[in-house]
Amino acid sequence: MTRSVIAGSGSFLPPRIVTNDMLAAELAERGVETSNEWIVERTGIRQRHLAERGVTTSMLATEAARSALRDAGVAADEVDLIIVATSTPDYVFPSTACLVQSQLGIAGGAAFDVQAVCSGFVYALTTADALIAAGRARCALVIGAEVFSRILDWNDRGTCVLFGDGAGAVVLKASADEGPQAPGVLAANLHADGSQTRILCAAGNVAYGEVTGDPFLRMDGQAVFKLAVNVLAQSAREACATAGVALEDIRWAVPHQANVRIINALARKLALPAENVVVTVDQHANTSAASVPLAFDAARRDGRVQPGQLVLMQGVGGGFTWGSVLARL
Incomplete structure (x- = not known):
């Protein structure tokens, strides 16, 4: 049976770093009060990367994607599938994935976007894994990318302090190795509850040449917190049960x-254990x-995540959506 293996990873963050103190000063000019202490206490965020206008x-x-391809030692023309998870695409269409394909100078393979907000990467990774397992692809680029600063209400301190911009990617390759300790995706699950749409949404659109609805991100923080913790815990247990491993076998959790x-x-x-959980929210904020x-x-680049280890990746976000991918590196 063919399985998909994570062959490499990469990331890119806009060079502009905005600390909490810098953001507080910018917001004060708008009459919005916040502080480094207020943000850190409630979120753990200390800074975020924000894209300049015109950066898509x-x-x-x-x-x-280029960073991930270098890490995997894979040439762009080997890629036959590109999936981009994003809620902030460049256009209504074509897909951001098609634009990435063009910028990489390749053509012919499938390219499409997945929209599941903060669960998007897990949805995209699960989709790519399924296509590789079915023999529909051999080498996939799976990317999560956002410019969330475009959809933030900078007069709402309850949301604007939470988010940042950036992109991360992995290269998935087909493998026939089925040994008990062989690397690859071992389990995945995806879920949604559309009845919870309003607790986290950006309910605007463009119609007839005009913006309709509310174009900004809105969130009920307490409702999101309660739902997120419960569904992610259930999803983690489901993934472990599917793979036949125990929770304590997980070496790294990447929520x-x-x-x-x-x-x-x-x-x-x-x-x-807290030391087995990867945390970057302090440096990146929420990049969806x-x-x-x-x-x-x-975590791979600083040497924490090593070959042979079990890694649990989890997403949860607007929709309401959530899911998990359990993989052995």
Whole structure:
């Protein structure tokens, strides 16, 4: 049976770093009060990367893709599938994935976007894994990329302090190795509850040449917190049961980087040691679909994540959507 193996990873962050103090000063000019202490206490965020105007999601995604290809030692023309997870595409269409394909100078393979907000990368990774297992692809680029600063209301301190911009990517390759310790994706699950749409949404659109609805991100933070912790814990247990492993076998948990309180509560619920949980929200803030691949790549590059280890990647976000991917590196 063919399985998909993570052959490499990469990331790209806009060079502009905005610390909490810098952001507080900018917001004060708008009459919005916040502080480094207020943000850190409630979220764990200390800084974020923000794209300059004119920098698009496809630009960030392409740089992350190039980084992942270099890491995997794979040439761009070997890629026969590109999936980009994003809620901030360059255009209504064509897809951001098609734009990335063009910027990489390749053509012919499938390219499409997945929209599941902060769960997007897990949705995209699961989709790519399924296509490789079915023999429909041999080498996939799976990318999470966002320019969330485009859809933030900078007069709403409850949301504008939470998010950042960036992109992360992995290269998935087909493998026939089926040994008990062989690398590859071991389990994945995806879920959604559309009845929870309003707790996290950006309910605007463009119609007849005009913006309709509310174009900004809106969130009920308490409702998101409660739902996120519970569904992620259930999803983690489901993935372990599918793979036939115990929770304590997981060497690294890479959850969506939304809020350090959510991350810590999830770790406690699953009895995962804090030192086994990858946390980058302090440096990146919430980068939505980019958060999981950014955190995964950071942990690989600093030497924490090693070959042979079990890694649990989890996303949760608007929709309401959630899911998990369990892989052996």
